[in-house]
Amino acid sequence: MSFSWAKPYEPKHPLAKWFDERLPLPRLAYGAVGGGYPVPRNLNYWWNFGVAAGLFLAIQIVTGIVLAMHYTASAGGAFNSVNQHIMRDVNAGWLLRYAHMNGASFFFIVVYIHIFRGLYYGSYKAPRELVWMLGLVIYLLMMATAFMGYVLPWGQMSYWGAQVITGFFSAFPLVGEPIRIWLLGGYAPDQAALSRFFSLHYLLPFVIAAVVILHIWALHIPGSSNPTGVDVKDERDTLPFHPFFTAKDGWFSAAILLVYALVTYFAPNYLGHPDNYIPANPLATPAEIVPEWYFWPFYAILRSFTVDFILPAKLWGVLAMFSSILLLFFLPWIDKSPVRSGSYRPVFKRFFWLLVIDVIVLGWAGGGAPNPVRNVISQLAAAYYFLHFLVILPLVSAFETPLPLPRSISDSVLHGEEEEAAPVGTKPRRAKAATAVVE
Amino acid sequence: MATKARSAEVPQTAGPNGEEGVRRRDFLNVAAVSFAGVGGVVALAPLIVQMSPSADVLALSTTEVDISKVQPGQGIKVSWRKQPVFVRNLTPKEIAEANAVPLSALRDPQTLAERTKAGKQNWLITLGVCTHLGCIPLGIGEGENRGPYGGYFCPCHGSMYDTAARIRQGPAPKNLVVPDYEFTSPTTVTIGAKGK
Numbered sequence: 001m002s003f004s005w006a007k008p009y010e011p012k013h014p015l016a017k018w019f020d021e022r023l024p025l026p027r028l029a030y031g032a033v034g035g036g037y038p039v040p041r042n043l044n045y046w047w048n049f050g051v052a053a054g055l056f057l058a059i060q061i062v063t064g065i066v067l068a069m070h071y072t073a074s075a076g077g078a079f080n081s082v083n084q085h086i087m088r089d090v091n092a093g094w095l096l097r098y099a100h101m102n103g104a105s106f107f108f109i110v111v112y113i114h115i116f117r118g119l120y121y122g123s124y125k126a127p128r129e130l131v132w133m134l135g136l137v138i139y140l141l142m143m144a145t146a147f148m149g150y151v152l153p154w155g156q157m158s159y160w161g162a163q164v165i166t167g168f169f170s171a172f173p174l175v176g177e178p179i180r181i182w183l184l185g186g187y188a189p190d191q192a193a194l195s196r197f198f199s200l201h202y203l204l205p206f207v208i209a210a211v212v213i214l215h216i217w218a219l220h221i222p223g224s225s226n227p228t229g230v231d232v233k234d235e236r237d238t239l240p241f242h243p244f245f246t247a248k249d250g251w252f253s254a255a256i257l258l259v260y261a262l263v264t265y266f267a268p269n270y271l272g273h274p275d276n277y278i279p280a281n282p283l284a285t286p287a288e289i290v291p292e293w294y295f296w297p298f299y300a301i302l303r304s305f306t307v308d309f310i311l312p313a314k315l316w317g318v319l320a321m322f323s324s325i326l327l328l329f330f331l332p333w334i335d336k337s338p339v340r341s342g343s344y345r346p347v348f349k350r351f352f353w354l355l356v357i358d359v360i361v362l363g364w365a366g367g368g369a370p371n372p373v374r375n376v377i378s379q380l381a382a383a384y385y386f387l388h389f390l391v392i393l394p395l396v397s398a399f400e401t402p403l404p405l406p407r408s409i410s411d412s413v414l415h416g417e418e419e420e421a422a423p424v425g426t427k428p429r430r431a432k433a434a435t436a437v438v439e
Numbered sequence: 440m441a442t443k444a445r446s447a448e449v450p451q452t453a454g455p456n457g458e459e460g461v462r463r464r465d466f467l468n469v470a471a472v473s474f475a476g477v478g479g480v481v482a483l484a485p486l487i488v489q490m491s492p493s494a495d496v497l498a499l500s501t502t503e504v505d506i507s508k509v510q511p512g513q514g515i516k517v518s519w520r521k522q523p524v525f526v527r528n529l530t531p532k533e534i535a536e537a538n539a540v541p542l543s544a545l546r547d548p549q550t551l552a553e554r555t556k557a558g559k560q561n562w563l564i565t566l567g568v569c570t571h572l573g574c575i576p577l578g579i580g581e582g583e584n585r586g587p588y589g590g591y592f593c594p595c596h597g598s599m600y601d602t603a604a605r606i607r608q609g610p611a612p613k614n615l616v617v618p619d620y621e622f623t624s625p626t627t628v629t630i631g632a633k634g635k
Binding site: 070089093095096250251254 | 471475484485486488489490491493494495496
């Protein structure tokens with residue numbers, strides 16, 4: 001319990017008391033996601049995506065366990081077990097499969113927003129470095145899980161995705177090719193690879209769930225960050241998680257689920273690639289081979305090395321792709337500015353939005369077939385990505401003059417802005433809002 | 440948030456209708472939680488129905504059997520919905536034995552006529568699944584133990600069936616089940632088809 005004013009758990013029902021004395025699980029839940037966890041009162045909607053990510057993890061695990069009851073992990077039968085058996089024969093199989101397929105995309109959408117929220121508001125800074133790093137571990141595990149899950153339907157994209165991604169390892173001199181063969185259990189993806197991918201695809205979500213627990217645990221030591229980046233000072237700065245943030249997270253999750261349902265029901269294949277409805281053919285690569293959309297920016301970085309320079313271009317691409325994520329682990333020490341929130345960092349803020357645009361450009365570059373123009377754009381965007389983290393961020397944090405910070409969270413909420421602080425009805429613009437409250 | 444501000448500063452937003460103790464906030468609360476609750480329950484439906492037999496399993500729900508080679512006194516075992524079905528051509532003696540038993544002596548009273556098709560009383564078609572705990576009784580194959588009543592004998596827990604496959608002794612509660620079937624020709628039986 002992070003703050004001294006956090007409400008202790010007081011069971012009302014004798015049965016709850018009896019249980020709590022023997023196993024303090026209700027106490028744990030109360031302190032973690034109940035009235036016993038004080039949260040900064042000024043959280044904005046960008047803070048809702050963590051709970052949404054947890055929701056999609058749960059959806060993926062539930063639909064995934066059910067799909068595994070009908071899926072056959074055999075090179076000869078996997079494609080039909082998904083596209084014929086599950087999609088046509090199993091009761092509600094089509095729904096479960098589409099929910100799982102789009103659930104993966106939505107998991108990545110909310111996690112990307114969650115990550116960029118952390119980047120903008122400096123959530124990675126002390127004392128939350130471990131929260132950030134555990135989050136990156138979750139992200140890496142998600143990437144591995146999503147990749148292996150995409151292989152399971154054993155369509156053309158599945159097969160060639162497995163071929164290309166395990167091919168990354170062959171870029172390393174000497175050990176690379178033996179490692180690739182070891183990972184696949186053969187010279188090309190086949191039964192051995194499919195079986196082990198299925199096994200690991202079932203395992204990793206539970207590892208993710210475990211790291212999520214560590215992520216939340218580490219978060220609850222200092223407590224949640226907030227849009228001002230100013231530390232919580234006293235009780236006036238916080239509200240209990242329940243009912244205030246359970247309600248807000250609840251309605252916002254419902255809103256996200258609505259979008260998810262719309263896509264799942266009306267455009268279930270919009271985010272996928274049509275070629276994955278062609279059964280895997282080890283003798284013919286599809287004309288255009290791209291990963292799922294959430295890997296496009298990294299795919300662009302991978303492809304942006306086209307010339308050998310000391311090391312082979314292939315190895316540069318793989319190293320750059322891996323380091324584009326690994327370097328985020330060092331972010332708390334790259335950005336030394338003591339001000340957390342981008343709202344009070346005028347220069348950082350501009351570069352942040354440039355980074356967002358850069359990643360979108362990388363995504364565009366990685367999502368299409370390579371051609372000379374696209375290659376140049378992806379090379380520039382990849383270079384800028386590294387420039388942002390390795391040069392711009394350290395310089396900005398050294399030379400930038402931040403805006404004055406509010407004295408406290410409640411100050412920023414209640415008195416920091418004149419308009420907010422003015423009594424109801426004294427200003428024409430407030431008058432409209434005031435009637436709304438009275439109504 | 441307007442809602443948040445309200446709860447913090449004006450907690451007693453009483454409903455104007457003055458209904459005892461029911462504030463607008465309570466109504467919103469109950470409405471929102473019930474909506475989420477109903478949605479959650481509905482979302483469980485696909486997770487539950489996916490366990491029921493899928494369309495490809497149901498598609499195998501009839502099996503055609505050629506009975507032209509089954510002589511009186513013989514029987515065959517066929518597979519229907521992954522379950523054994525006994526098709527037995529009863530001898531006149533077996534039919535007489537079955538009809539001689541008074542219904543009052545039976546645990547699950549049924550006549551042989553009720554368990555066969557009219558005019559085809561020699562064709563006894565039953566599931567080969569003991570009604571006790573699902574073992575396959577002996578007696579359909581040549582030389583198998585048919586038990587003291589000349590029908591079937593279940594080796595698992597000693598249930599004994601007579602020549603009309605009715606339970607006579609042992610732990611099983613019911614006669615061997617007669618599935619839906621019809622004679623599609625004098626020598627062909629379609630098991631699983633709703634008979635006339």
